[in-house]
Amino acid sequence: MSDPNSTQRVAAEDVRRVAELAYLELTPEEETRMGRDLNAILGYIAQLNELDTSRVEPMAQVAEVLGNQPGSPRADAPHPSLPREAVMVAAPETDGVFFKVPKVIER
Amino acid sequence: MTKTDTALPSIPEIRAALTSRKAAATEAAQACFSRIDADDPTIHAYLALDREGALKRAGEIDSAAAKGEALPALAGVPIGIKDVLTQQGLPATAGSKILEGYRPPYTATAVRRLADAGAVLLGKLNCDEFAMGSSNENSAYGPVRNPRATDRVPGGSSGGSAAAVAARMAVATLGTDTGGSIRQPASFCGVVGVLPTYGRVSRYGLIAFASSLDRIGPFAANVRDAATVLGVIAGHDPMDATSSNEPVPDYTANLDAGVRRLRLGVPAEYFAEGLDPEVRQAVEAAIEQLRAAGAEIKPISLPHTRYAVPTYYVIATAEASANLARFDGVRYGYRAPDSNTLSAMYRRSREGGFGPEVKRRILLGTYVLSAGYYDAYYKKAQQVRRLLTNDFLTAFEQVDAILTPTAPTPAFKLGEKADDPMAMYLADIYTVTASLAGICGLSVPCGESREGLPIGLQILGKHFDESTVFRVGQAVENSQK
Numbered sequence A: 001m002s003d004p005n006s007t008q009r010v011a012a013e014d015v016r017r018v019a020e021l022a023y024l025e026l027t028p029e030e031e032t033r034m035g036r037d038l039n040a041i042l043g044y045i046a047q048l049n050e051l052d053t054s055r056v057e058p059m060a061q062v063a064e065v066l067g068n069q070p071g072s073p074r075a076d077a078p079h080p081s082l083p084r085e086a087v088m089v090a091a092p093e094t095d096g097v098f099f100k101v102p103k104v105i106e107r
Numbered sequence B: 001m002t003k004t005d006t007a008l009p010s011i012p013e014i015r016a017a018l019t020s021r022k023a024a025a026t027e028a029a030q031a032c033f034s035r036i037d038a039d040d041p042t043i044h045a046y047l048a049l050d051r052e053g054a055l056k057r058a059g060e061i062d063s064a065a066a067k068g069e070a071l072p073a074l075a076g077v078p079i080g081i082k083d084v085l086t087q088q089g090l091p092a093t094a095g096s097k098i099l100e101g102y103r104p105p106y107t108a109t110a111v112r113r114l115a116d117a118g119a120v121l122l123g124k125l126n127c128d129e130f131a132m133g134s135s136n137e138n139s140a141y142g143p144v145r146n147p148r149a150t151d152r153v154p155g156g157s158s159g160g161s162a163a164a165v166a167a168r169m170a171v172a173t174l175g176t177d178t179g180g181s182i183r184q185p186a187s188f189c190g191v192v193g194v195l196p197t198y199g200r201v202s203r204y205g206l207i208a209f210a211s212s213l214d215r216i217g218p219f220a221a222n223v224r225d226a227a228t229v230l231g232v233i234a235g236h237d238p239m240d241a242t243s244s245n246e247p248v249p250d251y252t253a254n255l256d257a258g259v260r261r262l263r264l265g266v267p268a269e270y271f272a273e274g275l276d277p278e279v280r281q282a283v284e285a286a287i288e289q290l291r292a293a294g295a296e297i298k299p300i301s302l303p304h305t306r307y308a309v310p311t312y313y314v315i316a317t318a319e320a321s322a323n324l325a326r327f328d329g330v331r332y333g334y335r336a337p338d339s340n341t342l343s344a345m346y347r348r349s350r351e352g353g354f355g356p357e358v359k360r361r362i363l364l365g366t367y368v369l370s371a372g373y374y375d376a377y378y379k380k381a382q383q384v385r386r387l388l389t390n391d392f393l394t395a396f397e398q399v400d401a402i403l404t405p406t407a408p409t410p411a412f413k414l415g416e417k418a419d420d421p422m423a424m425y426l427a428d429i430y431t432v433t434a435s436l437a438g439i440c441g442l443s444v445p446c447g448e449s450r451e452g453l454p455i456g457l458q459i460l461g462k463h464f465d466e467s468t469v470f471r472v473g474q475a476v477e478n479s480q481k
Helices: A012-021 A028-050 A084-088 B011-020 B024-043 B051-066 B109-116 B159-166 B183-189 B223-233 B277-292 B305-326 B342-353 B356-369 B374-395 B421-428 B432-437 B466-479
Strands: B046-049 B078-082 B120-125 B172-177 B192-195 B215-220 B263-267 B296-300 B401-405 B440-448 B454-461
Touching (some): A012 A028, A012 B356, A028 B305, A028 B421, B011 B024, B011 B223, B024 B046, B024 B051, B024 B120, B046 B159, B051 B120, B078 B109, B078 B159, B109 B172, B120 B159, B159 B172, B172 B192, B183 B192, B183 B440, B183 B454, B192 B223, B192 B466, B223 B466, B305 B356, B305 B374, B305 B421, B305 B432, B374 B432, B401 B466
Parallel strands (some): B263 B296, B263 B401
Antiparallel strands (some): B192 B215, B192 B440, B401 B454
């Protein structure tokens, strides 16, 4: 794991690892370019370390700071969803009932 | 480049015309299509047009008007929709190849509300891919050009939405704003663009980028039209649990109340290094005019402002990496051919379908959320987000609204920042703060550079206080006449 305060934060192997996690298959040129860009951006982001946030609660979303909460959840009652045909028409490969995909189990 | 200087009618003018003469809705729609035919080959604001549907709808409105039927709020108003919102029957690309040819089976709530209010929907508007960008150069379908200077960008990501209004190819449009994507292009194109409070407008049917930040809002040629459109699309929706129950006021009711005795804050941090001198001059002149109109101008401080862009790029990319995981070639959109396994199909479909900026943000977002980095980046950014929000909450104890430049510069040239992601991200330096805090705001034109490029004033308001923001915006607009 790299040190968040060094300037070279992301090595080529980190870019490959993250690309794998994100299901992206980068070309060698993309890998170089992305590594350079990520280092520049993470270097810029590192300035957040100037702030002492040890006593600050993380804020995930805005509703928690508003006096008025978002609308209450809708009633837990079944209602019709989109018709299957309307959805399946957009599928790259389908038998009309299921989405078809290549082999799932790899050996 | 413009063929004529005829302005399109405003929303009240369309309303008046509907009761006074035949075919006013059809006329307004035709006027937009004429401009589109003449100028959009250059501007490239629209990705899809619904000429037939629009003229049919306009005809229905005209018949209803002829029969003396009651007309809904946006009867006959021609409106364009950013292509990240779904409208059944039309494509929804989000500016990405991965959704090329996709036709969503349902309509977004905001779009549905426009249609129900009698709007004539013209088509879908170009934008940066998945709303990621500040120049519209990240669209997989080619950039939009700024109607005010075609060698310049229109801003982004809602570049098509801003350009369509500026080029009079629509009376109003919908855009989305995650870090500035409505306000910055409004500033660059010389139109009004509104960032409603987080939760004010339902996002059902919006192709998500960063769910704790994404908002839908209107563009228009003037403050009153923008306020009218927001009034139609705002309000709770059972299909979006983040939409608020807060009642929707009549945003046009107080527009002409003036700014006398309003306390308007001017944060020093927004006038520091990096602000173009001509932008500074125009914004300061607008502030002086508000003072002359009776507002009390107060210097304020928003001390954590300089940390907003890094905070934003952690939070927005983290959320994007999760939201964009759904594009995998299984249910809709692009699937790479001839993959032997499911995981190869995922990887190759995403590799072939996403453009470079989207990949960059997915990688950054995945990185900051990955094991070992979560606390250092993601949690840290969420903590700074609270500090930035508290800056605003403290300021709003002393002022009713805040005035800043919308963008540090007027519109830049196409290609100028395209190879430097950091330079591009800094175009959002004055807009990401309100995005993180969830407060409302708008950009209103407040002058021009010597070259004739528009300059925008940003007005920021308290949560759910759009009315005050519109009221100040109207005063600025009046002072420009």
